[in-house]
Amino acid sequence: MNKLILIFIFLTVSIFARYDVFPTQECPAFNNMKHTKNTHNVHLNTNEKYTILKHHKGQNLILVTGEQPAQRWVNDTCFSKRSESSNPVNVEKVESRIISIEEELSKTSTSIDLTKHTKKYGNKNISKQNLLALSWHNAFCETHRYKKECKRSMFSFGRPNYSEKHFVLHGLWPQPKNKIYCDVGREDINLDKHKQGNRLPDLDLSDTVKTRLQKVMPGFSSNLHKHEWVKHGACYGTDANEYYEDSISMVEQMNDSKVGDFFKKHIGKRVTLQQIRSVFDRNFGLGTGKRVELKCDNGLITELWLHLGSGSDALGTLLKQGKQTRSHCQSGLVDKAGF
Structure with a gap:
C-alpha cells in the first residue's frame, strides 16, 4: 500500500511539474535560448494556454502544439506572475495541488473565445462539420x-x-x-x-x-x-x-x-x-x-x-x-x- 501511495505522489508531482498558463503578451517563441531563430515566425496567442516544461535564467521552455520544433523559449515577462509558479513542484505542495486538480482541469477546458460569443446552440440537427x-x-x-x-x-x-x-x-x-x-x-x-x-x-x-x-x-x-x-x-x-x-x-x-x-x-x-x-x-x-x-x-x-x-x-x-x-x-x- 505504501508503495502505491509513493507511486501516486511521484506521478502527481510529474504531472504538476508541467503547468498550463495563458500568456499576457504576444511574444515571439524562439527555437533556442539565445533567441536567434524563430521557425515559422511563431508568436504566443493570449487566448491560448501553453504548457511550461522548464524554467531557466528568466526564460520558460514551453510546448507549442502543432509547430516544428514544438519546444520554444520565451521570456518570463510573456506570462503573468502566476506562471512563475510553473517551476517543478515541491513534494510538500503535492497535497494542495491534488485538491485543486478538478479546478485546474475546468480552467484548462475554458476558452476565451467562448466568452466573446454567447449564442447557445440548442438545435442538435446543425451539421457537425x-x-x-x-x-x-x-x-x-x-x-x-x-x-x-x-x-x-x-x-x-x-x-x-x-x-x-x-x-x-x-x-x-x-x-x-x-x-x-x-x-x-x-x-x-x-x-x-x-x-x-x-x-x-x-x-x-x-x-x-x-x-x-x-x-x-x-x-x-x-x-x-x-x-x-x-x-x-x-x-x-x-x-x-x-x-x-x-x-x-x-x-x-x-x-x-x-x-x-x-x-x-x-x-x-x-x-x-x-x-x-x-x-x-x-x-x-x-x-x-x-x-x-x-x-x-x-x-x-x-x-x-x-x-x-x-x-x-x-x-x-x-x-x-x-x-x-x-x-x-x-x-x-x-x-x-x-x-
Missing part, C-alpha cells in the same frame, strides 16, 4: 466580368466597394461534400442545376439579414444566395435566416481579424500558404491554420476554404473543431480591383 468558402472578389471578377456583381456603376468610381478589400461569402457547405439538396423538391433541384436561380423561391430573410448579406455576398445580385441555400443550406439544420446569420457572422469575424488585415496590406503582392496559416494561428489559436485550404487560379488567390466544426458562433472555436486539411496551392497573388 462544415466548410466555409470565402472568395477574393477581385480575382473572381477577372474571369467573370459578365456577372452583375462584377460590374461597377459609373457613380461608384473613387469609392471602393467592401468586396474590393475583403473576403466575401461564397457559401457555407455542410460536410461531407455529397451532403446536398436535403429535402429539396425535384423541381427546385432541376432549376438550380440548370442555373435558373431567378426562378427559385424567395427566401424568408429578415430585412437586417438581407442587408448584411448583400454586403458580404456580392453574388446576391445574381441569386447566389438562393443557389447556396437550395444546394447546401437546406442541409445545415436550420432555416434560411439562421443559416445566413451564422454565415455572415463568420465572414465578418474573418475580415475583422489579423487575417483580414494581412490580406488588405498585401493587395497586389504574392503571399504564401505558410504565411496565411501563421496569421490564422496567431489570431484564432494554434493549429487553426491547418484547417485552412488555399484555392488559386492562374497564379491568383481565388478563395480560402475554412474547415469548421459546430456548436459555437466563435470562428476560432469552430476552426479548432474542424478537420485538418492539405492544400494544393502553396502561394498566390492577392489581386487588386480592376481588370
Whole structure:
C-alpha cells in the first residue's frame, strides 16, 4: 500500500511539474535560448494556454502544439506572475495541488473565445462539420466580368466597394461534400442545376439579414444566395435566416481579424500558404491554420476554404473543431480591383 501511495505522489508531482498558463503578451517563441531563430515566425496567442516544461535564467521552455520544433523559449515577462509558479513542484505542495486538480482541469477546458460569443446552440440537427468558402472578389471578377456583381456603376468610381478589400461569402457547405439538396423538391433541384436561380423561391430573410448579406455576398445580385441555400443550406439544420446569420457572422469575424488585415496590406503582392496559416494561428489559436485550404487560379488567390466544426458562433472555436486539411496551392497573388 505504501508503495502505491509513493507511486501516486511521484506521478502527481510529474504531472504538476508541467503547468498550463495563458500568456499576457504576444511574444515571439524562439527555437533556442539565445533567441536567434524563430521557425515559422511563431508568436504566443493570449487566448491560448501553453504548457511550461522548464524554467531557466528568466526564460520558460514551453510546448507549442502543432509547430516544428514544438519546444520554444520565451521570456518570463510573456506570462503573468502566476506562471512563475510553473517551476517543478515541491513534494510538500503535492497535497494542495491534488485538491485543486478538478479546478485546474475546468480552467484548462475554458476558452476565451467562448466568452466573446454567447449564442447557445440548442438545435442538435446543425451539421457537425462544415466548410466555409470565402472568395477574393477581385480575382473572381477577372474571369467573370459578365456577372452583375462584377460590374461597377459609373457613380461608384473613387469609392471602393467592401468586396474590393475583403473576403466575401461564397457559401457555407455542410460536410461531407455529397451532403446536398436535403429535402429539396425535384423541381427546385432541376432549376438550380440548370442555373435558373431567378426562378427559385424567395427566401424568408429578415430585412437586417438581407442587408448584411448583400454586403458580404456580392453574388446576391445574381441569386447566389438562393443557389447556396437550395444546394447546401437546406442541409445545415436550420432555416434560411439562421443559416445566413451564422454565415455572415463568420465572414465578418474573418475580415475583422489579423487575417483580414494581412490580406488588405498585401493587395497586389504574392503571399504564401505558410504565411496565411501563421496569421490564422496567431489570431484564432494554434493549429487553426491547418484547417485552412488555399484555392488559386492562374497564379491568383481565388478563395480560402475554412474547415469548421459546430456548436459555437466563435470562428476560432469552430476552426479548432474542424478537420485538418492539405492544400494544393502553396502561394498566390492577392489581386487588386480592376481588370
